[in-house]
Amino acid sequence: AQKITQTQPGMFVQEKEAVTLDCTYDTSDPSYGLFWYKQPSSGEMIFLIYQGSYDQQNATEGRYSLNFQKARKSANLVISASQLGDSAMYFCAMREYGQNFVFGPGTRLSVLP
Amino acid sequence: DSGVTQTPKHLITATGQRVTLRCSPRSGDLSVYWYQQSLDQGLQFLIQYYNGEERAKGNILERFSAQQFPDLHSELNLSSLELGDSALYFCASSVEGKYGYTFGSGTRLTVV
Numbered sequence: 001a002q003k004i005t006q007t008q009p010g011m012f013v014q015e016k017e018a019v020t021l022d023c024t025y026d027t028s029d030p031s032y033g034l035f036w037y038k039q040p041s042s043g044e045m046i047f048l049i050y051q052g053s054y055d056q057q058n059a060t061e062g063r064y065s066l067n068f069q070k071a072r073k074s075a076n077l078v079i080s081a082s083q084l085g086d087s088a089m090y091f092c093a094m095r096e097y098g099q100n101f102v103f104g105p106g107t108r109l110s111v112l113p
Numbered sequence: 114d115s116g117v118t119q120t121p122k123h124l125i126t127a128t129g130q131r132v133t134l135r136c137s138p139r140s141g142d143l144s145v146y147w148y149q150q151s152l153d154q155g156l157q158f159l160i161q162y163y164n165g166e167e168r169a170k171g172n173i174l175e176r177f178s179a180q181q182f183p184d185l186h187s188e189l190n191l192s193s194l195e196l197g198d199s200a201l202y203f204c205a206s207s208v209e210g211k212y213g214y215t216f217g218s219g220t221r222l223t224v225v
Binding site for chain 1: 115146148155156158161169171201203205213214215216218219221
């Protein structure tokens with residue numbers, strides 16, 4: 001069974017607008033971490049944000065925030081004030097305690113001028 | 114610079130050949146992970162080493178092998194290469210007990 005689901009293969013957003021990238025996950029482990037990575041066309045994987053399963057507050061890192069809804073098992077990434085440089089593939093990933101990362105299929109975000 | 118170093122950045126080789134990809138983890142990290150990213154398969158976990166020992170194995174083909182040396186650098190050996198092995202190969206490292214990985218910039222392998 002797919003542990004990480006990203007239902008949006010591609011998204012478009014106008015520059016300076018906010019955009020939400022969806023991610024749902026599946027686990028029965030109470031201890032896990034959720035991550036978002038950005039992969040620009042150059043190929044490197046850039047860590048954006050982390051949310052622990054026991055964290056009470058939603059994680060924020062600059063223009064990135066994670067909308068964590070534990071009961072719904074969702075961990076959506078919100079990018080505020082989109083910039084042209086945000087155009088990239090975005091991967092949601094989960095790591096259960098003692099296990100390895102599992103990645104979703106990714107969402108390709110295109111920011112329009 | 115993430116602190117995880119992968120060499121080479123690009124590699125073009127012929128079918129049937131053997132290549133070695135190298136990874137130096139971030140200073141202090143004992144765990145090294147190898148991932149394969151191909152267009153149709155997404156990011157697939159291959160293998161993990163921790164302080165020289167194999168810790169976990171994922172979807173790694175028998176034609177592929179890896180090891181981690183005493184200085185903690187790791188090598189991924191790919192042999193009898195096929196066209197379908199063309200992919201971006203990532204190495205990542207982490208501190209034990211911490212959730213996060215730090216990725217290297219990847220090695221893009223093209224098999225022709």
